[in-house]
Amino acid sequence: MPLPAPSLDDRSFNDLAAEARRRIGMYVPEWTDHNLSDPGITLLELFAYMTDIVLYRLNRVPDKHYIKFMELIGIKLRESEPARAPITFWLSAPQTTVMTIPGGTEVSTVRSETDPGIVFTTDAPAEILVPQLNYVLTSAGGIEGRQFSVIDVGRLVDGARGFNAFSSDPPAQDDAFYLGFEQDLSRHILGVHLDVDTAEGAGVDPRNPPYIWETLSAGDSQNWTRIEVDFDSTLGMNVTGLIRLHLPVMRRAVRSEISAFWVRCRLDLREGVQNYRVSPQIDKLEVSSWGITTDATNARRADMELLGRSDGSPGQTFYLDNTPIVPRGPGEYLIVRLEDGREERWTEVSDFATSTPNDRHYTLDSQLGEIRFAPALRHRDGHIHVYGMIPPQGAAIFMRSYRSGGGVTGNVAKYTINVLKNSIPYVERVTNREPARGGLNAEDLETAKMRVPGHLRSLGRAVTPQDFEYLAHEAAPGEIARVHCLQPAMTTRGEINLMVIPAVPRMQGYLSPESLNLSPDVRDRIVAYLDERRLISTQLNVVQPAYQWVETEVRFRHIPVYDGDTVSRAVEAALFDFLNPLIGGTDGKGWPFGRDLFVADLMAVLLRVPGVEYIRSVKLYPVSYNRGQFTRASEAVNEISVVQHGVIVSYKHDVRID
Numbered sequence: 001m002p003l004p005a006p007s008l009d010d011r012s013f014n015d016l017a018a019e020a021r022r023r024i025g026m027y028v029p030e031w032t033d034h035n036l037s038d039p040g041i042t043l044l045e046l047f048a049y050m051t052d053i054v055l056y057r058l059n060r061v062p063d064k065h066y067i068k069f070m071e072l073i074g075i076k077l078r079e080s081e082p083a084r085a086p087i088t089f090w091l092s093a094p095q096t097t098v099m100t101i102p103g104g105t106e107v108s109t110v111r112s113e114t115d116p117g118i119v120f121t122t123d124a125p126a127e128i129l130v131p132q133l134n135y136v137l138t139s140a141g142g143i144e145g146r147q148f149s150v151i152d153v154g155r156l157v158d159g160a161r162g163f164n165a166f167s168s169d170p171p172a173q174d175d176a177f178y179l180g181f182e183q184d185l186s187r188h189i190l191g192v193h194l195d196v197d198t199a200e201g202a203g204v205d206p207r208n209p210p211y212i213w214e215t216l217s218a219g220d221s222q223n224w225t226r227i228e229v230d231f232d233s234t235l236g237m238n239v240t241g242l243i244r245l246h247l248p249v250m251r252r253a254v255r256s257e258i259s260a261f262w263v264r265c266r267l268d269l270r271e272g273v274q275n276y277r278v279s280p281q282i283d284k285l286e287v288s289s290w291g292i293t294t295d296a297t298n299a300r301r302a303d304m305e306l307l308g309r310s311d312g313s314p315g316q317t318f319y320l321d322n323t324p325i326v327p328r329g330p331g332e333y334l335i336v337r338l339e340d341g342r343e344e345r346w347t348e349v350s351d352f353a354t355s356t357p358n359d360r361h362y363t364l365d366s367q368l369g370e371i372r373f374a375p376a377l378r379h380r381d382g383h384i385h386v387y388g389m390i391p392p393q394g395a396a397i398f399m400r401s402y403r404s405g406g407g408v409t410g411n412v413a414k415y416t417i418n419v420l421k422n423s424i425p426y427v428e429r430v431t432n433r434e435p436a437r438g439g440l441n442a443e444d445l446e447t448a449k450m451r452v453p454g455h456l457r458s459l460g461r462a463v464t465p466q467d468f469e470y471l472a473h474e475a476a477p478g479e480i481a482r483v484h485c486l487q488p489a490m491t492t493r494g495e496i497n498l499m500v501i502p503a504v505p506r507m508q509g510y511l512s513p514e515s516l517n518l519s520p521d522v523r524d525r526i527v528a529y530l531d532e533r534r535l536i537s538t539q540l541n542v543v544q545p546a547y548q549w550v551e552t553e554v555r556f557r558h559i560p561v562y563d564g565d566t567v568s569r570a571v572e573a574a575l576f577d578f579l580n581p582l583i584g585g586t587d588g589k590g591w592p593f594g595r596d597l598f599v600a601d602l603m604a605v606l607l608r609v610p611g612v613e614y615i616r617s618v619k620l621y622p623v624s625y626n627r628g629q630f631t632r633a634s635e636a637v638n639e640i641s642v643v644q645h646g647v648i649v650s651y652k653h654d655v656r657i658d
Contacts (some may be wrong), residue, residue, distance in 0.1 A: 083410030
């Protein structure tokens with residue numbers, strides 16, 4: 001999209017002439033003939049014309065020069081970005097055949113009298129498989145040295161032979177049973193129907209059973225990931241009932257020399273949870289699919305839109321009906337239909353600098369919806385060079401498919417996208433169990449100006465730490481909150497470690513571990529972008545930082561004229577803000593990477609809170625996070641050391657008036 005140039009003085013000839021006429025009465029009251037035939041009016045208009053020429057020249061400097069310079073070095077306004085959200089489709093009942101949620105299925109928020117519904121479309125088709133249980137294992141022995149037993153699946157499904165859910169007697173920590181599938185059931189809603197002996201698993205709180213469901217993560221860590229339980233009617237496996245699980249992305253792994261996609265139920269005797277006196281007895285087990293979760297984008301889809309016909313000339317432009325256009329995906333491209341009925345697929349490029357006369361190339365301005373074909377330029381020797389193929393005269397120009405939308409309005413809260421706009425058999429309802437994220441408005445000119453120094457410093461090449469950090473933001477605009485680059489001598493020779501903290505919806509207060517996880521999609525985009533710009537001899541690692549969680553206990557006395565509860569909340573807020581990877585630290589730009597934390601740091605922050613008279617005591621505890629559980633150290637410390645690739649994050653703060 002072209003950069004809009006400002007007018008330093010936007011007065012026109014008519015404005016200048018009218019202003020001069022208004023001043024006649026003030027400076028020359030005896031001049032009463034203001035008709036166009038009056039010689040004085042003629043001179044006035046002449047001066048207005050000359051002033052208009054001066055203003056025209058004025059408007060060409062200096063901001064205009066700066067903007068034209070930005071165009072010269074390739075700075076363009078960033079396009080609007082659409083929000084994205086995972087959408088869960090629920091079936092009215094499990095089906096016996098595979099069902100498909102078509103790509104481009106539209107869902108939306110509820111329409112109101114003043115606001116239309118915000119529409120999202122699914123990015124790709126999603127198949128709801130019929131799960132087939134292939135393997136069942138039980139294990140005991142804890143994390144290390146597990147001993148597996150194989151259960152006869154056929155007899156279990158028929159109800160002919162059951163098994164104890166947890167092998168030890170009595171059940172022990174980390175006992176588990178495993179369900180193995182040959183199918184990849186990633187993002188399915190898995191139903192597990194259990195027939196159990198009533199109240200056989202006595203001794204537990206049915207509302208807080210001592211087990212969790214897990215699957216092996218598809219990420220680099222390949223750890224067991226906790227599964228979200230949607231529904232459990234078994235009362236802790238004490239009555240026959242159904243358990244529904246929202247499966248994340250899964251991976252194939254080997255357990256007891258069996259390769260499968262595994263889901264397990266593990267005994268987790270966390271603090272405050274009662275254990276079974278005896279293991280529940282599972283007599284029959286059946287599995288089913290209740291739906292699937294798939295990604296959707298805040299956009300509407302248009303298919304086979306006719307743009308017009310080619311006149312055979314270079315540099316032709318056509319315009320799409322809907323704007324702004326979201327980044328193109330598979331199947332979204334231009335088609336040129338020739339007069340004999342043949343269709344040619346054309347390729348979108350960012351510019352025609354490297355295009356040859358035989359390349360079927362075009363450019364697309366996402367903000368304006370402008371499609372432009374190759375220009376032609378006359379060279380000094382007289383011949384005309386065409387920068388790309390030109391559609392033949394009379395050929396019809398079609399956009400096979402594209403999506404339009406985007407902006408911050410798409411960042412809707414969770415459970416608000418619940419209207420299915422396309423009828424799909426057996427789909428009962430839809431919802432977004434997570435908020436939509438990533439929607440950004442188109443960049444304004446002032447923000448683009450701020451990018452010029454970084455662009456000139458890097459020139460599109462990643463060499464220095466500042467280059468890597470700037471280009472990482474360019475790779476995923478709006479989706480990264482902080483980037484920190486470590487190079488030798490802090491790493492091994494030739495190794496570049498890039499720590500990325502993703503953008504979060506709310507920077508203040510408690511930040512959940514899930515919100516700080518770097519998504520594989522953002523990571524892959526950063527890697528692909530930097531691989532084109534880094535030295536070939538360097539090894540690039542894009543990871544999330546090592547988060548050091550902390551907990552504090554603060555006892556203080558407040559000034560009597562202040563409200564105690566208000567001061568306590570202010571103290572807690574100050575701790576959350578200071579011990580924050582995004583807005584923390586002494587400069588408010590995020591806790592510095594590798595900077596240790598001392599009790600003295602906390603004292604300095606707390607004494608600046610209005611209403612605090614003095615601090616009686618501050619206790620500092622390091623907190624570890626593993627498998628969805630926080631564990632606080634047993635003893636307080638005066639200092640918490642932070643590794644070079646780590647930052648401080650608040651877990652919780654116990655603030656009391658003493």
